[in-house]
Amino acid sequence: MSISRRKFLQGSAIASVAVGTSTATATELFSEVKRIPHASHFGAFYADVQDGKIVGIVPHESDKRPGSFTQALVDRNYSNSRIKYPYVRKSYLEGKADNNEFRGNDEFVRVSWDKALELVAKQIKATPKENIYNGSYSGWSHPGRLNSCPTLGGKFFNVVKKGAVGTSGEYSNGAAGPTNPEIMGDMEVYSLQTSHEEMLANTEVYVMWGADLFKTNKIDYGVANRKNDEYFLKYKKSGMKFISIDPIKTETAKMFDAECIYIRPNTDVAFMLGMMNYLYTSKKYDKDFIAKYTDGFDKFLPYLLGKSDGIPKTVEWAEKITEVPAAKIKELADLFVSKRTFIAGNWAMQRAHHGEQADWGIITLASMIGQVGLPGGGFGFSMHYSGGGQASAGKTGPSGFSQGRNKVKVSIPASRISETLLNPGRKIDFKGHKMTLPKIDMMYIGGANIVGHHPDTNELLKALKTLKTFVVQEPWWTPTAKMADIVLPATTTLERDDIGMGASYSGDYVYAMRKVVETPYEAKDDYEIYSLLAKKFGSKKYKKFTGKKSKMEHLKEFYSKSDAAKLKSFDEFWESGFVKFEIPKEAYKYVRHSAFRANPIKNPLKTSSGKIQIFSNKFASFKYEEFKGHVTWFEPAEYLGSKEVKDYPLHMVSPHPTYRLHSQLDNTWITNLYKVKGREPVRINPSDAKKFGIKNGDLVEVYNERGKILAGAVVTKDIRSGVIAIEEGAWYSPENISEVGSRCNSGHCNILTSSRPTSQMAQATTANTTLVAIKKAQGVIGANQAYSMPKTRKI
Amino acid sequence: MKKLLIKVLLLSALFANAQAVVYVYVEDGVELHIDEVTLYSGSPMQELSKDGDLSVLTLSGYVDKNDQSKLYATPNFKLLLATVKNKNLIKVSGEKGLLKVTLSEDNFTDDSEEAWELTSERFYEKCTQCHPAKVVEEHTMLEWEGLYGSMKEFAKPTKEDTTYILRFLRGFAKDGIVKEVE
Numbered sequence: 001m002s003i004s005r006r007k008f009l010q011g012s013a014i015a016s017v018a019v020g021t022s023t024a025t026a027t028e029l030f031s032e033v034k035r036i037p038h039a040s041h042f043g044a045f046y047a048d049v050q051d052g053k054i055v056g057i058v059p060h061e062s063d064k065r066p067g068s069f070t071q072a073l074v075d076r077n078y079s080n081s082r083i084k085y086p087y088v089r090k091s092y093l094e095g096k097a098d099n100n101e102f103r104g105n106d107e108f109v110r111v112s113w114d115k116a117l118e119l120v121a122k123q124i125k126a127t128p129k130e131n132i133y134n135g136s137y138s139g140w141s142h143p144g145r146l147n148s149c150p151t152l153g154g155k156f157f158n159v160v161k162k163g164a165v166g167t168s169g170e171y172s173n174g175a176a177g178p179t180n181p182e183i184m185g186d187m188e189v190y191s192l193q194t195s196h197e198e199m200l201a202n203t204e205v206y207v208m209w210g211a212d213l214f215k216t217n218k219i220d221y222g223v224a225n226r227k228n229d230e231y232f233l234k235y236k237k238s239g240m241k242f243i244s245i246d247p248i249k250t251e252t253a254k255m256f257d258a259e260c261i262y263i264r265p266n267t268d269v270a271f272m273l274g275m276m277n278y279l280y281t282s283k284k285y286d287k288d289f290i291a292k293y294t295d296g297f298d299k300f301l302p303y304l305l306g307k308s309d310g311i312p313k314t315v316e317w318a319e320k321i322t323e324v325p326a327a328k329i330k331e332l333a334d335l336f337v338s339k340r341t342f343i344a345g346n347w348a349m350q351r352a353h354h355g356e357q358a359d360w361g362i363i364t365l366a367s368m369i370g371q372v373g374l375p376g377g378g379f380g381f382s383m384h385y386s387g388g389g390q391a392s393a394g395k396t397g398p399s400g401f402s403q404g405r406n407k408v409k410v411s412i413p414a415s416r417i418s419e420t421l422l423n424p425g426r427k428i429d430f431k432g433h434k435m436t437l438p439k440i441d442m443m444y445i446g447g448a449n450i451v452g453h454h455p456d457t458n459e460l461l462k463a464l465k466t467l468k469t470f471v472v473q474e475p476w477w478t479p480t481a482k483m484a485d486i487v488l489p490a491t492t493t494l495e496r497d498d499i500g501m502g503a504s505y506s507g508d509y510v511y512a513m514r515k516v517v518e519t520p521y522e523a524k525d526d527y528e529i530y531s532l533l534a535k536k537f538g539s540k541k542y543k544k545f546t547g548k549k550s551k552m553e554h555l556k557e558f559y560s561k562s563d564a565a566k567l568k569s570f571d572e573f574w575e576s577g578f579v580k581f582e583i584p585k586e587a588y589k590y591v592r593h594s595a596f597r598a599n600p601i602k603n604p605l606k607t608s609s610g611k612i613q614i615f616s617n618k619f620a621s622f623k624y625e626e627f628k629g630h631v632t633w634f635e636p637a638e639y640l641g642s643k644e645v646k647d648y649p650l651h652m653v654s655p656h657p658t659y660r661l662h663s664q665l666d667n668t669w670i671t672n673l674y675k676v677k678g679r680e681p682v683r684i685n686p687s688d689a690k691k692f693g694i695k696n697g698d699l700v701e702v703y704n705e706r707g708k709i710l711a712g713a714v715v716t717k718d719i720r721s722g723v724i725a726i727e728e729g730a731w732y733s734p735e736n737i738s739e740v741g742s743r744c745n746s747g748h749c750n751i752l753t754s755s756r757p758t759s760q761m762a763q764a765t766t767a768n769t770t771l772v773a774i775k776k777a778q779g780v781i782g783a784n785q786a787y788s789m790p791k792t793r794k795i
Numbered sequence: 796m797k798k799l800l801i802k803v804l805l806l807s808a809l810f811a812n813a814q815a816v817v818y819v820y821v822e823d824g825v826e827l828h829i830d831e832v833t834l835y836s837g838s839p840m841q842e843l844s845k846d847g848d849l850s851v852l853t854l855s856g857y858v859d860k861n862d863q864s865k866l867y868a869t870p871n872f873k874l875l876l877a878t879v880k881n882k883n884l885i886k887v888s889g890e891k892g893l894l895k896v897t898l899s900e901d902n903f904t905d906d907s908e909e910a911w912e913l914t915s916e917r918f919y920e921k922c923t924q925c926h927p928a929k930v931v932e933e934h935t936m937l938e939w940e941g942l943y944g945s946m947k948e949f950a951k952p953t954k955e956d957t958t959y960i961l962r963f964l965r966g967f968a969k970d971g972i973v974k975e976v977e
Binding site: 138139145148150151154166167181182184185186187188189190191192221392394395396397399400401402403404405406409411504505507605606607608 | 919920921923924925926927928930937938940941942944945946948949951952953
């Protein structure tokens with residue numbers, strides 16, 4: 001599609017989005033502005049391109065609240081932090097025996113693509129597949145099906161090596177993921193939610209249990225549409241009562257004028273048990289629901305009443321742990337059973353010590369309330385995610401590559417990477433069996449930032465030094481890329497053709513993610529990089545990897561397998577940029593678990609009893625110390641009730657970022673909107689700020705035994721006293737790269753988080769179980785180098 | 796070299812002896828319709844006799860007393876071996892059942908991998924586009940049904956996809972009948 005200069009000016013004036021990248025020239029007046037469709041996790045848009053440069057971003061019709069995110073993509077494309085050429089770390093290239101000691105503290109040498117690929121292929125050939133970790137994790141780099149790094153990485157290793165060690169589970173829902181299917185017969189955390197229409201028509205009390213609906217729905221695992229924001233306006237006017245159980249007064253809580261219960265972090269399960277005990281002893285729970293729809297309540301009851309452990313889980317008991325008054329706990333329990341109540345769970349709560357209990361607690365509580373499966377009642381664990389609550393078009397989207405079969409059956413639990421690298425051969429408990437941590441000599445990561453998302457960064461950096469070879473494929477010099485031995489520059493999503501779909505739940509658009517601009521560097525598409533690597537393994541492997549098809553042929557094939565192909569030819573789709581599906585009327589009436597509620601015999605849950613497992617014989621049979629057959633309160637290793645508060649008096653939570661997608665966009669101008677003196681903000685209550693001599697805008701040092709970081713103080717009543725919040729995703733930047741445990745000059749919270757697992761069961765991350773101390777930063781402080789290139793040179 | 800083995804324990808439960816096991820082969824789909832009988836791809840059988848192009852084979856499995864028109868591979872009644880229009884075709888003895896069929900050699904194979912190939916391919920094609928495949932034998936059939944339900948909103952499988960994939964998952968599950976070995 002191309003448009004006239006006049007039309008462009010009109011369009012950009014309406015959208016107010018022109019992004020100037022150069023001063024106007026005489027030729028600019030005459031050169032054509034092309035409008036090219038593209039789509040991202042931040043939304044779909046058209047890029048206006050003139051003379052090979054992006055001069056504007058115009059939102060797509062599907063983006064219901066266009067914002068700064070998509071604008072920032074342009075800045076990211078032209079960022080100084082781009083990896084322009086293939087590089088190899090100097091001492092690695094020289095083959096020094098102790099070269100891994102210099103990892104993260106070494107020059108990079110520019111090499112040719114052929115040299116870089118030859119080195120990578122040589123190491124892959126020399127390393128047994130059981131000792132290679134394919135760490136291309138998740139699919140958050142972009143929503144394209146052709147250049148999806150986790151898919152391509154899996155396919156590549158399965159083709160050329162018949163597999164490699166992979167990742168088991170995830171960071172997002174590492175604890176709930178393996179727990180909920182046994183309880184509900186479904187993971188629940190990704191499942192279709194009750195429609196907003198049903199919620200608006202029926203819900204009287206909406207409990208946001210740690211869920212920050214407005215913030216986290218800005219982005220999407222597919223292509224974001226921010227349609228939930230339209231619904232949020234309706235929610236606000238609906239008259240329903242909102243309750244936020246959260247140590248933070250979130251943007252959503254403010255928007256909905258919610259009653260805020262500022263709970264102590266990590267004590268939510270005690271809060272739930274207190275309510276359950278009260279509902280049982282006051283006989284206000286729904287006995288009929290428990291009898292008809294649940295299994296094992298009788299085995300849970302002795303624990304709830306304290307008959308099995310001598311501790312009745314009364315509201316007074318819960319008050320001591322949660323610091324929520326007993327009277328308030330009772331009041332809320334009374335409210336929940338008297339009104340149509342929906343509990344929106346979240347994922348952060350299960351990223352904590354004993355995180356397996358979080359969802360189980362909500363499910364058990366909701367069962368006692370008895371509204372599961374009713375319109376606007378019960379619970380949901382995904383209202384905050386990817387447009388949760390939107391009705392589904394129910395159409396099949398474009399396909400993608402199959403990764404094929406991986407002969408290596410060992411996968412490392414997502415949060416156990418450091419433990420694995422540092423302790424090969426160690427046996428750990430995992431989901432009811434023993435697993436042996438593999439020996440990893442080579443790690444290959446494409447499109448993921450492990451130094452960003454893995455807990456306890458200093459431990460991870462030490463662990464990465466045990467590798468013989470570390471390959472990173474990336475468009476930017478992320479903290480992970482800076483730790484690599486071989487760096488392969490990838491194109492950005494704007495520099496290549498792809499195909500995507502969105503939003504995750506509505507599934508009502510297929511998008512042409514057309515190449516917007518040529519890469520100005522030597523970067524190659526992720527698909528092309530893996531293809532060229534496959535070529536190093538012989539023509540048979542190359543043909544198997546590529547299927548003897550061009551990139552465009554793959555895209556056409558992916559499209560042909562979607563329902564979109566029934567509406568438009570590929571050429572029409574590619575030209576127009578999208579296909580829209582109508583959402584069937586009945587989809588707006590969807591109520592989660594309603595079929596089960598209507599007839600639990602005909603529509604049983606996929607659990608051992610066909611009902612909600614309040615007690616699980618399978619889980620009980622594991623005989624784990626910190627994971628039982630029913631929801632249980634376990635004291636976290638670090639929280640405001642533990643003795644460690646003497647040294648580390650603040651509980652740090654690290655929620656999803658407001659202005660990023662994890663670590664994405666931290667290298668753009670968007671940071672100017674919120675960073676404090678160039679560092680990640682730390683929210684702190686005025687009483688704590690006063691106690692520690694901190695003023696709004698101060699640079700502070702946040703520290704514990706695992707490390708220390710600089711952050712910028714934001715003194716606010718929007719956070720409970722005793723708690724600080726540092727959003728995850730700031731790029732790590734050591735003040736002194738040659739010093740082990742050097743203070744992070746950027747505010748990367750995972751320097752402070754622990755790699756302690758949730759329990760023997762899920763072995764998941766516990767990033768939100770972190771105590772810290774804080775003090776005003778003193779002395780001379782250098783610039784934050786997080787977004788700078790490392791030292792590089794030509795051969 | 797990849798091989799698929801019908802689990803030894805199951806074989807002894809299903810067949811009096813474990814000799815000459817062959818598998819239902821369906822060229823396109825998972826169902827093979829022969830007169831009043833529908834056989835499902837990958838179902839193990841024993842060849843009793845052969846006459847030219849035709850063989851007489853038996854399928855042995857479990858029968859739900861409430862519906863004796865279906866023969867299942869496992870006592871949880873989740874993995875179908877065969878369904879019949881005339882329930883008398885399945886000879887029932889206690890919880891077990893025996894079905895005798897006559898098939899041409901195009902409809903069965905002694906290569907278990909070939910018999911399960913279509914369903915296996917569909918699983919890997921459809922379910923590894925966003926994440927790597929889980930190790931199938933780590934979960935039971937019931938667990939797979941739950942996990943599949945959790946993921947289908949994102950994968951948007953067709954009805955045919957679901958038929959193929961659940962057949963594969965049930966077959967290779969912890970409590971299924973097939974095991975992949977090197």
